Amino acid sequence: MTVSVTLFVLAVISISFILLGIGVFTTPVVLEAVRKHANQRRLWAVTWSDVRIPVPYRPFPKDLRPGVTGQVERTTLMLRDPATWRDLQWLLIDMTVGAVVAFLGAALMIYPVEGLVLAAGLWRVFRDDPYWYGFVPVDSQATAFAALALGIVLFHVGLWASRPLLRLHFSLARTVLAPTRDEELAQRVERLTETRHEAVDTAAAELRRIERDLHDGAQARLVAMGMNLGTIEALIEKDPAQAKKLLAMARESSAEALTELRDLSGASTRRSSPSVVSATRSRRWRCGCRSPPR
Known part of the structure; x- marks a missing residue:
């Protein structure tokens, strides 16, 4: 409870000081501390009571700029994240209703110790003026x-x-900290969009690689083979022996080109089969877009 009170007060003060410029530097630090505190509570919840509270924080962009500009962007992103305001609401509830619930459980375990101490002889101190233990007036053994x-x-x-x-x-903490269904749907759409972009980038890179390999390998051999066949046509009557050599070279070039095409096709198939498909399915499953892969 003390930590929640301290963090709530610091967060309110830091956000209030943003207009003065100081809060731009202090707010990210304080909100990060709030998130760590909330994540610790999430860990306790799943460890002690098997209550799972999702972590809905939006990730920061990779190209976040350094310096004052980066601090402003970081502060803006954190304040625009709905999870930040849920954290602050949770701090307020945790230091009031949550504290009462936690104190009630602790009191039921600690209060009996007082009854044991009274029975051990402490009751004699209150012989003249009975001491009330619950609804029992203690003035004798x-x-x-x-x-x-x-x-x-x-x-x-x-x-x-x-x-x-x-x-x-x-x-109670999960009720406040967990994202709403609309926010979960928005996060899934965002993750699906990121996954789609990754898939498109991967496919484009693969196409560029295939194009490069074709240009440097099989395509060059096929062009050379075509030139040899043209030369063979010119030499087949004048110099049959030379034409025969060129024909053998053309046959070797065609075999090598076919081998390279097979290797290229096999490499492309390996890149797009089981592991990639499984990874794609896993990403979609984590996004909640389809059933988990089997």
Whole structure:
């Protein structure tokens, strides 16, 4: 609770100082601390109560500029991210309602210790003026044992209620921190767009590679073979022996060109089969666009 209060106050002050220029430098630092605090709570939620809270923060662009301009861009991007404002709402709820829920679970486990101490003899301090332990007025050893019995009951209630209260605490955090369905859909569309751009870039690079390999290899051999065939036509009657040599060279060139075409086709097929298809399916599955790959 103390951390949430501190971060909330710092965030409000830092955002307020943006107009003065100071907040441009402090806001990203404070909001990063808020995100780390929220991510730590997400980790506790899934570890202790199996409550999964998505991490909806928008990634920063890779070409973010350095210096003051970059700080302004970073601050603007963080303030435009809806997850930032959900984090601040969560801080406000965590230090109020969330703190009450957490304190209730802790109190049910700690309060019975007081009943044990009273039964051990501390009740004598309150002999003249009864001390109320819950609804039990403790002014004798008998009432001290009654307080102990009540403490044992409360302890067992605390053991029983601690897990539901903890889950309630994290479920409350998920209600605020988790993105809405519209935001999830927008993120999926954005990821799908990025995946599509990657696929288009990969396909374009592959086409350029094929074009380059054809130009440098098979195409050059086919051109040379065509020139040899033209020479053979001119020499077939005048110099049959030379024409025969050129014909053999043309045959070798055609075989080499065919081999290069097969190698090129095989390499292209390997690049676009199982691994690439599986990766594409996995990306689409993570985006929620289709069922997971089998």
